[in-house]
Ligand code: HEM
């Protein structure tokens with residue numbers, strides 16, 4: 001019999017990653033990006049941003065393994081065939097967008113020599129990162145990820161409060177059978 005809820009490790013990773021991702025998207029948009037590279041505090045902001053970005057990547061990889069190796073509940077229904085067909089696609093899209101964010105961030109950091117500058121204190125930052133194609137990808141995919149998160153959270157709330165099908169409990173702890 002399929003379980004009523006996701007695996008507790010997946011549940012823990014889901015909510016931890018939701019917090020970390022929302023925090024990093026907000027910090028990147030409203031803090032990191034607005035501070036020019038010539039300002040000394042930029043190094044500190046980059047250090048925190050890069051460390052958090054890499055941590056998110058590692059946790060997201062662990063989560064993918066947990067998702068692929070544990071049983072999950074049967075697909076939920078909204079009563080609309082088109083919406084039901086979209087749901088798994090949105091879940092996989094969330095994984096893909098997070099991996100593109102981490103990949104473009106790492107690419108940008110490698111090309112600009114950031115590990116040496118930010119963590120070892122050797123060399124200085126370029127005026128900005130605008131010449132790197134990864135910078136554009138990182139900025140555009142950040143917006144796509146925000147939109148997808150809003151869509152996903154909206155769908156979860158629709159299930160929970162309009163259809164009243166108790167969907168949130170599937171992403172919560174408790175007996176699974
Ligand atoms: C902020 C980033 C978020 C990401 C990246 C994310 C990602 C995902 C993914 C990929 C799944 C499928 C299960 C898995 O593979 O882990 C899922 C399930 C779920 N998420 Fe999120 N989520 C986020 C935020 C939220 C928020 C804010 C809510 C609540 C309002 C929410 C509620 C749920 C629920 C209820 C499920 C279970 C759906 C089902 O029963 O099939 N998520 N989430």
Ligand code: HEM
Nearest residue numbers: 024025028029033050053054056101102105106109139142
């Ligand atoms: C995986 C999750 C990550 C998220 C959610 C994230 C989020 C963001 C956001 C929202 C911005 C501002 C983009 C804009 O509005 O144009 C940004 C900029 C940036 N991120 Fe990330 N990032 C992540 C990972 C990384 C990683 C792993 C690195 C490097 C190792 C990195 C390096 C940078 C750099 C160098 C900038 C440019 C700052 C500037 O233009 O001054 N990011 N990030």
